Amino acid sequence: MKIAVLSGKGGTGKTTVSTNLAYAMGIDYVDFDVEEPNGHIFLKPRDLKESDVNIMTPVIDQDRCTLCNICVETCQFNALVNTGKRILVFEDLCHGCGACSLACPEKAISEYPRKIGVLFEGTYEKADFFSGRMALNEPMAGPIISEIKRRIPKGRDHIVDCSPGTSCNVVKGVDGADYAIMVTEPSVFGLHDLKLAVELVEEMDIPMGIIINRSNEYDPLIEDYAKDSNLRILGKIPFSKAAAKIYSEGKLLIEEPAIKEIFEGIKKQVLEEVDHAISHS
Amino acid sequence: MQLVILSGKGGTGKTTLVSSFAHLSGRDTIKVDCDVDASNLHLMFEGRDVDKRPFSGSKKAIIDPEACINCGRCQAVCRFDAIEQGEKSYQVIERSCEGCNACRVVCPADAIRLEEEDSGEMIMTILKDDSYLSRANLFPGADGSGKLISEIRKASLELENAREKLIIIDGSPGIGCPVMSSITGVEYGIIVTEPTQSGFEDFKRIYEVARHFRVKSYVVINKFDLNPAMSDQIEEYCRSKELKVLGKIPYDPVVNQSNFESKPLVVYNESIAGDEIKKIWDSIKSEMGV
């Protein structure tokens, strides 16, 4: 069973839901928000193993290079520039695809592994923990997410805390999920971003439900939309200053009995929905 | 002159600040919404779209099944696991394809081409107060947000009198490519953070990125009273980095109302958070000398 947790944008409580729910369900937690990973703060994983994530980046052998320009024309990411005297590599634009070295007729291009981030594997409670962290001033999250994905053992139940937004990196997280949980908040912005995320998940043909975070008197904004779109509201997490304090200290909200009950309810609903989804696919 | 509002992670109150600045400055400023995944700013202001342009941020490979000789070389060189053996020929898994060209380079049968993908649209909006808002929609799941942000920023700089005006940029969340595109060449920045452990960690990372890009940065702590001790820690950190804290915004339930009614917070007279934002706006103006 794979559950993806998304939110049209950051800060709606995606990590709160992912960490508390993973904990309540006792299943593996995977943090795909490699730009600003926060899951570790709340789950406090043990025995973290750190490894580098590299992408293969070209190096030009200027002695062999005839300046034929083929590599520059081949690269789709403008990572190579011909100055007329030499070929320059703009490493932060390079996607590490290898097209240039395949195309070079003089075999002048070799590659070296360039570190763009790190990956963490460990355990929390009785389950596994995976996350990654992009190196500062590196632009690309995609390869780190892909690498984490490769490390998740086949067949283990897990929750994926997706990157915020609705970009291609979110697609990587949702891909292959049995069920998606959309976390939103009761505001015009929340609704706007929720719709975008729903559009994305619908297109991927994955069943989903909604959790309203910072639930308040404006909830009907989301509830009406959910009803019209035939989406189930899995639960509501009210705002309270006490909960905000617990969160700010990097603790799980589930430590608070009232919120624990909410998560037990969400867990039950999610399990029902996932069962339903799996038996219908 | 350009001012970018940043916040490692979304949801820290960045848009509350930007929309208030936008309201307070009216037609004296140009606005750019760099959150192209979920552009929001226009929802707060009435306006009309005066220009829309399609945007392509990436390409995708397409294999011609008639021409494919099933040699499998494309699959062997693809580093994104984007090629699979189909019934008749090899085929591209569109979702995984980065449009890098490697498969096309090695295909002996010339069966592969790259096609521009429809990734989104650039939009120029004129707000009710006659100021411009440059924004975009990246289609869900599409690639190329960094490039799209560069484009809408370019569009804002090409507006009439753009060089004499202040450009307020609502930066994108995160610390990766979209953020870098939002802050490249920007003189001033405000980083909005919250007094939470995760907020603090995110703040340190975004600050390092802003510093690397030589953005003169200031700090605003939102909802500082939800954890005063953590706020103090953040202030301590700022002092050690010689970063000026421009203001501390208190928790204020009026924010929920303004989010619901989709109006800038500063229009609510009774909002204590709104009052603080007005002060912050005055401070940043005097820091920038405008």
Ligand code: SF4
């Ligand atoms: S590896 Fe790919 S992205 Fe990098 S320089 Fe070569 S062609 Fe460009």
Ligand code: SF4
């Ligand atoms: S393809 Fe090879 S020989 Fe031609 S310019 Fe590039 S590195 Fe030089």
